[in-house]
Amino acid sequence: MKLSLHNTLGRRLQSFEPLHPGVVGMYCCGPTVYHYAHIGNLRTYVNEDFLRRSLEYAGYRVNHVVNITDVGHLTSDSDEGDDKMEKGAAREGRTVWEIAAHYTNAFLLDWQRLNLLQPSHWPKATDYIAQQIQLVQELESRGFVYRTSDGLYFDTEKFPAYGDFAGLRLDKLMAGVRVELGDKKNPSDFALWKFSPVDKRRAMEWDSPWGVGFPGWHAECSAMSTALIGRTLDIHCGGTDHIRVHHTNEIAQSECAHDGEPFARFWIHNEFLKTEDSDKMSKSSGEFLTLQVLIDRGFHALDYRYFCATAHYRKFLTFSWPNLEAARDAHRAFRRRLKPLLDAWNGSRQGETDSVHEFSEGQKGWQAQFEEALGQDVNIPKALGIAQSLARDGNLTEAQRGRLLLDWDAVLGLDLAQDLPDPPPAIVDADQSAHIDALVAARTQARESKDWPEADRIRKLLADLQVVVTDTPTGPVWAFKG
Ligand SMILES: [Zn+2]
Numbered sequence: 001m002k003l004s005l006h007n008t009l010g011r012r013l014q015s016f017e018p019l020h021p022g023v024v025g026m027y028c029c030g031p032t033v034y035h036y037a038h039i040g041n042l043r044t045y046v047n048e049d050f051l052r053r054s055l056e057y058a059g060y061r062v063n064h065v066v067n068i069t070d071v072g073h074l075t076s077d078s079d080e081g082d083d084k085m086e087k088g089a090a091r092e093g094r095t096v097w098e099i100a101a102h103y104t105n106a107f108l109l110d111w112q113r114l115n116l117l118q119p120s121h122w123p124k125a126t127d128y129i130a131q132q133i134q135l136v137q138e139l140e141s142r143g144f145v146y147r148t149s150d151g152l153y154f155d156t157e158k159f160p161a162y163g164d165f166a167g168l169r170l171d172k173l174m175a176g177v178r179v180e181l182g183d184k185k186n187p188s189d190f191a192l193w194k195f196s197p198v199d200k201r202r203a204m205e206w207d208s209p210w211g212v213g214f215p216g217w218h219a220e221c222s223a224m225s226t227a228l229i230g231r232t233l234d235i236h237c238g239g240t241d242h243i244r245v246h247h248t249n250e251i252a253q254s255e256c257a258h259d260g261e262p263f264a265r266f267w268i269h270n271e272f273l274k275t276e277d278s279d280k281m282s283k284s285s286g287e288f289l290t291l292q293v294l295i296d297r298g299f300h301a302l303d304y305r306y307f308c309a310t311a312h313y314r315k316f317l318t319f320s321w322p323n324l325e326a327a328r329d330a331h332r333a334f335r336r337r338l339k340p341l342l343d344a345w346n347g348s349r350q351g352e353t354d355s356v357h358e359f360s361e362g363q364k365g366w367q368a369q370f371e372e373a374l375g376q377d378v379n380i381p382k383a384l385g386i387a388q389s390l391a392r393d394g395n396l397t398e399a400q401r402g403r404l405l406l407d408w409d410a411v412l413g414l415d416l417a418q419d420l421p422d423p424p425p426a427i428v429d430a431d432q433s434a435h436i437d438a439l440v441a442a443r444t445q446a447r448e449s450k451d452w453p454e455a456d457r458i459r460k461l462l463a464d465l466q467v468v469v470t471d472t473p474t475g476p477v478w479a480f481k482g
Pocket residue numbers: 028029030221246250
């Protein structure tokens with residue numbers, strides 16, 4: 001299966017091959033865990049999951065990294081404003097560490113509910129401070145860094161290709177963006193390390209060769225991707241809003257620290273989920289929808305996944321309740337149509353060997369269409385349409401259709417093999433630990449009544465929440481991993 005991807009680098013469709021045969025290094029910018037992810041954020045991860053699944057369908061092994069930004073950064077691209085984590089802590093009367101743990105868990109739960117494949121690594125920025133310091137040292141020794149009263153900055157004038165990625169000249173890049181220049185030399189220069197204020201201790205701060213402080217927010221992605229994938233990534237993903245500043249800065253610091261070695265070969269950018277009156281759903285605008293709100297209103301998380309599958313990742317998708325309802329109805333009807341097909345396939349398999357399941361000519365034709373859709377820049381809406389048409393094709397037996405659809409679900413990720421599964425229980429907010437206590441108690445009960453499937457299901461839920469349970473003579477105790 002041949003795969004072409006639209007590469008932001010060069011702005012064109014390009015045939016994809018990884019640097020090392022068979023293995024794809026894929027880095028995706030993850031959430032800042034100061035609040036719940038909204039469904040617009042989640043759309044990006046669903047689309048990235050379609051990409052990952054398509055790569056695996058094409059036979060690649062994917063080394064997939066999604067970072068968790070748990071360091072308190074400043075709210076604007078220009079390194080000014082409030083610290084998001086501290087803002088979250090003040091809002092809820094908790095410590096920044098509690099805020100990070102709570103919203104990381106909530107994010108991982110959304111991840112699981114949407115049936116997104118677990119990445120190979122979930123690095124937390126706070127676990128990679130040393131690597132971020134090392135990156136700044138590498139840049140400093142090569143002359144790309146200058147110091148001001150409040151931190152260390154990257155001198156964008158020293159990197160002539162700085163504006164290339166966004167397709168803008170340096171002076172145009174920041175036009176229209178309000179920037180407090182402070183001691184900075186150029187508006188586009190960005191913080192690599194910020195000093196803690198002299199008169200107060202920050203909730204999150206670390207020692208460094210330059211003094212106590214915290215890393216600038218772009219540093220982590222460069223440092224963690226190098227540590228977990230290597231200097232050159234095959235694919236780097238994110239939202240279109242990251243092109244101008246965050247990804248431009250990642251490229252600048254990585255390529256300058258690594259003597260010009262290319263940072264990422266393919267850049268894949270996801271378009272926003274919009275609402276009928278705004279081009280972007282955003283947290284700063286106050287009102288935003290979480291997956292939990294959708295579930296509370298009677299939708300299944302996979303209804304939302306199906307909704308995401310109806311638009312190509314490079315196109316806007318317009319959220320409205322009627323649009324979501326239409327997607328839910330189509331999703332449920334699709335599952336109903338599939339049920340007898342999957343049953344027929346499962347029935348026909350009983351007691352047979354694999355050799356009788358070679359594709360017929362009819363099946364091969366459908367398979368080619370499906371792969372072609374994926375190969376053209378991961379065209380999931382088209383692939384979904386092909387699956388819908390196949391389900392109705394009377395020229396193939398039910399079992400033949402069922403077999404293909406089950407196979408294709410490896411990409412669609414709708415968990416078609418089973419009835420729409422019950423959603424995992426919600427985090428009943430406020431008290432995370434009560435929720436985990438309840439899960440642990442349910443696990444104990446399931447084990448006592450020898451209900452192994454249920455015990456196993458709960459074990460997986462706990463694992464996804466990063467909870468480890470240890471059985472002791474006085475009963476089970478649990479703790480967060482790490
Ligand atoms: Zn990033």
